[in-house]
Amino acid sequence: MDRLYLSKRGMEVEASPIRKLVPFAEEAKKRGIKVYHINIGQPDIPTPPFILEAMRAFSNPVLPYGPSQGLLELRQAIAEYFKRYNVNIDPCEVFITSGGSEAIFFTFLATMDPGDEVLIPEPYYTNYNGFANMAGVRIVPIPTDVESGFHLPDAEDIEKLVTSRTRAILLCSPNNPTGAVYTEDEYKRIKKIAEKYNLYIISDEVYREFIFNNTKPFSVLKLDTEPERLIVIDSISKRFSACGARIGFIATKNRKILANILKYGQARLCPPTIEQYGAIEGYKRLDEFLPDMIEEYKRRRDAAFEVIDNTPDIFALKPDGAFYAVLKLPVKDADHFAKWLLSDFNYDGKTVMVAPAKPFYRSENKGMSEVRIAYVLESRLMREALEILVMGLKEYKKKGLG
Amino acid sequence: MDRLYLSKRGMEVEASPIRKLVPFAEEAKKRGIKVYHINIGQPDIPTPPFILEAMRAFSNPVLPYGPSQGLLELRQAIAEYFKRYNVNIDPCEVFITSGGSEAIFFTFLATMDPGDEVLIPEPYYTNYNGFANMAGVRIVPIPTDVESGFHLPDAEDIEKLVTSRTRAILLCSPNNPTGAVYTEDEYKRIKKIAEKYNLYIISDEVYREFIFNNTKPFSVLKLDTEPERLIVIDSISKRFSACGARIGFIATKNRKILANILKYGQARLCPPTIEQYGAIEGYKRLDEFLPDMIEEYKRRRDAAFEVIDNTPDIFALKPDGAFYAVLKLPVKDADHFAKWLLSDFNYDGKTVMVAPAKPFYRSENKGMSEVRIAYVLESRLMREALEILVMGLKEYKKKGLG
Numbered sequence: 001m002d003r004l005y006l007s008k009r010g011m012e013v014e015a016s017p018i019r020k021l022v023p024f025a026e027e028a029k030k031r032g033i034k035v036y037h038i039n040i041g042q043p044d045i046p047t048p049p050f051i052l053e054a055m056r057a058f059s060n061p062v063l064p065y066g067p068s069q070g071l072l073e074l075r076q077a078i079a080e081y082f083k084r085y086n087v088n089i090d091p092c093e094v095f096i097t098s099g100g101s102e103a104i105f106f107t108f109l110a111t112m113d114p115g116d117e118v119l120i121p122e123p124y125y126t127n128y129n130g131f132a133n134m135a136g137v138r139i140v141p142i143p144t145d146v147e148s149g150f151h152l153p154d155a156e157d158i159e160k161l162v163t164s165r166t167r168a169i170l171l172c173s174p175n176n177p178t179g180a181v182y183t184e185d186e187y188k189r190i191k192k193i194a195e196k197y198n199l200y201i202i203s204d205e206v207y208r209e210f211i212f213n214n215t216k217p218f219s220v221l222k223l224d225t226e227p228e229r230l231i232v233i234d235s236i237s238k239r240f241s242a243c244g245a246r247i248g249f250i251a252t253k254n255r256k257i258l259a260n261i262l263k264y265g266q267a268r269l270c271p272p273t274i275e276q277y278g279a280i281e282g283y284k285r286l287d288e289f290l291p292d293m294i295e296e297y298k299r300r301r302d303a304a305f306e307v308i309d310n311t312p313d314i315f316a317l318k319p320d321g322a323f324y325a326v327l328k329l330p331v332k333d334a335d336h337f338a339k340w341l342l343s344d345f346n347y348d349g350k351t352v353m354v355a356p357a358k359p360f361y362r363s364e365n366k367g368m369s370e371v372r373i374a375y376v377l378e379s380r381l382m383r384e385a386l387e388i389l390v391m392g393l394k395e396y397k398k399k400g401l402g
Numbered sequence: 403m404d405r406l407y408l409s410k411r412g413m414e415v416e417a418s419p420i421r422k423l424v425p426f427a428e429e430a431k432k433r434g435i436k437v438y439h440i441n442i443g444q445p446d447i448p449t450p451p452f453i454l455e456a457m458r459a460f461s462n463p464v465l466p467y468g469p470s471q472g473l474l475e476l477r478q479a480i481a482e483y484f485k486r487y488n489v490n491i492d493p494c495e496v497f498i499t500s501g502g503s504e505a506i507f508f509t510f511l512a513t514m515d516p517g518d519e520v521l522i523p524e525p526y527y528t529n530y531n532g533f534a535n536m537a538g539v540r541i542v543p544i545p546t547d548v549e550s551g552f553h554l555p556d557a558e559d560i561e562k563l564v565t566s567r568t569r570a571i572l573l574c575s576p577n578n579p580t581g582a583v584y585t586e587d588e589y590k591r592i593k594k595i596a597e598k599y600n601l602y603i604i605s606d607e608v609y610r611e612f613i614f615n616n617t618k619p620f621s622v623l624k625l626d627t628e629p630e631r632l633i634v635i636d637s638i639s640k641r642f643s644a645c646g647a648r649i650g651f652i653a654t655k656n657r658k659i660l661a662n663i664l665k666y667g668q669a670r671l672c673p674p675t676i677e678q679y680g681a682i683e684g685y686k687r688l689d690e691f692l693p694d695m696i697e698e699y700k701r702r703r704d705a706a707f708e709v710i711d712n713t714p715d716i717f718a719l720k721p722d723g724a725f726y727a728v729l730k731l732p733v734k735d736a737d738h739f740a741k742w743l744l745s746d747f748n749y750d751g752k753t754v755m756v757a758p759a760k761p762f763y764r765s766e767n768k769g770m771s772e773v774r775i776a777y778v779l780e781s782r783l784m785r786e787a788l789e790i791l792v793m794g795l796k797e798y799k800k801k802g803l804g
Contacts, residue, residue: 004600004630005569010512010662016470019668046463055676056458061448065645068418098500098648101670110412114516114538130669136516136538167407198406228406243467244675246500246648260412266421267532268503272674273646274457 013133017126017359024342025353033346036385038373039338039355041176041324045241045296048289054281058274066273068265070096070249074276077283078249087221089251095261098271100206100235100248104128107231107250108135110260111200112167118202119161119169121152123326123360123367125176125204140166141362146328146370149317150178152186158193168200169193171220174207177360177372178326179301179319181211191223199229206235206248207322209290212298215320227253238323239290240282245275297323300375300382307386313393323375326357326367329393331402334358334371340396347391354389415535419528419761426744427755435748438787440775441740441757443578443726447643447698450691456683457647460676468675470667472498472651476678479685480651489623491653497663500673502608502637502650503529509633509652510537512662513602514569520604521563521571523554525728525762525769527578527606542568543764548730548772551719552580554588560595570602571595573622576609579762579774580728581703581721583613593625601631608637608650609724611692614700617722629655640725641692642684647677699725702777702784709788715795725777728759728769731795733804736760736773742798749793756791 018040025035069075075091082089097103104127112118114136120128122141132139140161144150152158158169169190173182194201203220211217220230235248250261305318308327315328331337335356345351357370377385396402420442427437471477477493484491499505506529514520516538522530524543534541542563546552554560560571571592575584596603605622613619622632637650652663707720710729717730733739737758747753759772779787798804 002600004602004628004656005513005518006658006662007512007515007518009515010659010665013662013665013669015665016668019470042467044464047465049463052460052465056460058454058458061451062446063449063454063644063646065444065639068421098674099671105670109536110409111407113409113411116407116409127669127671130666134511134536134666134669198404200406226406237467242465244465244672246672246674254406256408257412260408260415263412263415263417264532264536266418267415267529267536268507269501269529270646270648272500272648272677274676275674 009133014126014129014359018355021338021342021353024339028342028351032349034350035342036350036352036377036381036388038377038382038385039353040376041238041374042243042376043238043241044376045293047240047242048282048285050285051240051242051278051282055274055278058277063273066270066276068270069262070094070271071276071280074280077280078251081283081286082219082221082251085217085219085222087219089221089253093251093253093258095250095258095265096271096276097248097250099246100204100233100237101127101131103233103235103248103250104204105131105134106261106264107202107233108132108137109264110257111202111231112137115165116167117163117165119158119166121171122362123150123177123357125172126359128170139362143363144178146315146326149319150175150180150326152182152189155189155193158189162193162197166197166199168202170202170204172204174210174321176207176322177324177357179322179324181213181215181321187220187223191225194229195225200231201229202231202233204233206233206238208234209239209294210297210323211321212301213320221251231257236279236282240279241293242278242282245278246272247275247279297375299379300377301325303379303383304373304375304386307383307390311390314390324372326370326372328370331369331393331396334369337396337402338371340401341392345392345395347388350388352385352388352392411535416528416531416761420757423740423744423755426741430744430753434751436752437744438752438754438779438783438790440779440784440787441755442778443640443776444645444778445640445643446778447695449642449644450684450687452687453642453644453680453684457676457680460679465675468672468678470672471664472496472673473678473682476682479682480653483685483688484621484623484653487619487621487624489621491623491655495653495655495660497652497660497667498673498678499650499652501648502606502635502639503533505635505637505650505652506530506606507533507536508663508666509604509635510534510539511666512659513604513633514539517567518569519565519567521560521568523573524764525552525579525759527574528761530572541764545765546580548717548728551721552577552582552728554584554591557591557595560591564595564599568599568601570604572604572606574606576612576723578609578724579726579759581724581726583615583617583721583723589622589625593627596631597627602633603631604633604635606635608635608640610636611641611696612699612725613723614703615722623653633659638681638684642681643695644680644684647680648674649677649681699777701781702779703727705781705785706775706777706788709785709792713792716792726774728772728774730772733771733795733798736771739798739804740773742803743794747794747797749790752790754787754790754794
């Protein structure tokens with residue numbers, strides 16, 4: 001070797017596309033512009049105080065390694081929590097992870113070998129790409145689009161994507177970045193395909209309760225198929241508004257998968273200890289804060305869509321869940337538009353930061369005109385942010401930039 | 403596929419060998435036997451109270467995502483801490499991880515591709531195997547042995563192991579599991595080899611200050627070579643007696659490696675937030691607790707070696723650092739002996755749990771007669787535990803089991 005080696009995978013793994021525009025926002029702020037951040041899923045809603053209190057109450061004189069699979073009391077609280085959705089899961093079928101992030105990664109490691117494939121509806125959470133890179137697995141996108149509200153295509157269109165290396169279908173519903181909530185019919189479709197080709201259904205359910213229509217929160221663990229096929233990924237980040245806690249979990253009845261995940265878990269020793277005590281309280285006292293939180297996100301979605309629905313130039317079907325929406329804008333290059341909003345535009349000293357949607361797609365040339373917004377500002381500000389976006393669109397077009 | 407796929411790597415990754423004997427210990431306890439645990443590196447020394455206090459003082463109403471590279475204030479505190487060892491590192495050259503575990507894994511990802519090789523002196527920390535499995539890289543052991551106090555072999559013996567796929571040499575000094583502290587001469591030897599073959603030197607320095615002779619704490623960052631070659635892995639787990647905090651870091655002047663590690667870090671969002679505030683206090687107030695802690699470990703080592711040195715049947719050179727030692731016992735199969743201690747032996751209602759050393763070796767048939775002990779009991783109990791071990795050895799031999 002004539003130089004120090006840099007790994008190919010390290011060069012290939014993508015930088016967070018959501019954070020890429022940050023320097024432009026910083027510059028805008030330096031110029032005295034107020035920037036409305038609706039680009040990132042960092043909730044502003046206070047963490048329920050008793051969750052933080054439970055973390056503070058940690059009084060052991062030593063902060064020791066916990067069990068690799070997480071504290072039994074937390075796994076029991078999670079098993080108990082699932083009962084409200086008529087899901088029967090044993091505490092020993094729950095594995096606590098360092099955030100939903102590690103849950104995804106460990107699930108990839110246990111279900112796939114390098115070169116294996118996982119089907120994921122696109123657009124999808126960009127960090128799946130990072131874990132796929134780490135695990136050496138290939139993401140094969142299932143196309144969905146803004147026109148159909150990002151619902152799943154017909155079975156035959158999905159089946160066309162299955163190869164001898166396909167091991168799993170990964171769903172996220174309510175969806176980041178689209179807000180789509182899959183219907184019973186869609187779950188049945190996926191179930192049939194999974195059974196036909198013997199695939200896992202990996203279900204990222206971190207937004208489980210974030211539903212704004214009359215649909216009940218759902219878990220794939222209820223699907224009528226071999227229970228070993230079903231692996232749920234979850235996290236307290238959004239549900240408890242506690243992103244910095246880094247507590248997530250895997251829930252599955254597949255004991256072989258659990259055994260292998262435990263071995264990976266032992267290698268990294270344990271998830272953070274103190275935050276697990278907070279999470280226990282959160283699951284026990286969910287009803288004290290979650291309904292209000294969901295109501296608040298619904299108000300914000302409605303405020304945003306008051307503006308969107310009154311702007312014929314923006315296309316989006318009002319999504320039913322999560323706290324995101326993907327909007328199709330009358331611009332050729334939403335990435336350029338998003339940068340321009342930060343560097344060249346302001347309305348009354350204010351501008352807005354959105355996330356270009358292209359990086360959420362894997363297929364080339366998709367999502368070029370789309371952006372993702374997150375309902376992370378209260379209704380009044382959310383409405384104002386969207387109004388500024390509309391104003392920006394007008395000016396962008398007037399200048400012939402679109 | 404006629405069945406759900408289980409990944410080959412998931413089947414191959416090893417269960418924690420240290421935890422394998424746990425059920426036997428549980429059984430012993432059920433029979434009313436007192437078990438002295440000197441098998442695992444879980445310190446009993448209290449976490450400095452002001453570190454826990456700083457975690458409790460977190461008063462932000464939202465527990466948000468932190469920066470992917472960790473809080474600037476913590477990275478500054480670490481840069482400041484390195485100055486005491488005449489190491490000049492910038493806060494932007496420090497990357498905070500979820501424990502030393504993630505630091506090792508990210509370093510593997512950034513410096514090696516699947517199939518690449520890293521040289522590691524054996525016996526070594528068994529969890530390196532887990533991260534090698536995750537990253538698909540191969541560990542090639544550099545043999546060291548109990549007779550030479552686990553010091554490194556001659557340069558030519560190490561060079562024989564270098565292939566076209568070798569990317570790095572990973573050192574851990576003071577060493578887990580052997581307690582060995584490498585000499586200046588050994589570091590020079592490694593440096594020359596690394597330069598000759600253009601390899602990284604990855605240095606796991608989590609026990610940096612755990613030295614019981616007159617050697618000063620050392621970091622490879624001081625080595626006189628291209629700074630880009632040097633990557634330090636560290637953790638607060640042992641230094642602050644805070645294993646459950648899951649705070650570690652990578653320190654390197656290699657900006658390309660840092661850029662790629664940042665991308666992996668963005669995929670998993672951030673390390674735990676609250677514990678970082680505790681770590682800041684720990685680094686700022688190190689002198690208030692660390693010298694006493696080291697002194698305490700030294701007393702324990704000395705207590706253990708009072709017994710060991712008086713037992714001709716046990717061979718071990720008194721190690722200079724960390725809080726472990728590997729002992730060669732007059733038994734054929736230390737694994738069997740360790741199990742026997744738990745299931746069939748007690749002295750006055752007491753027995754001792756040690757970690758068989760074989761799993762710390764990668765080469766076949768090495769370490770069969772060896773066990774690792776950890777100084778995680780106070781001197782009096784440490785001495786008693788070793789006395790019970792000696793008693794066990796006598797009985798084991800008398801019964802003709804050895």
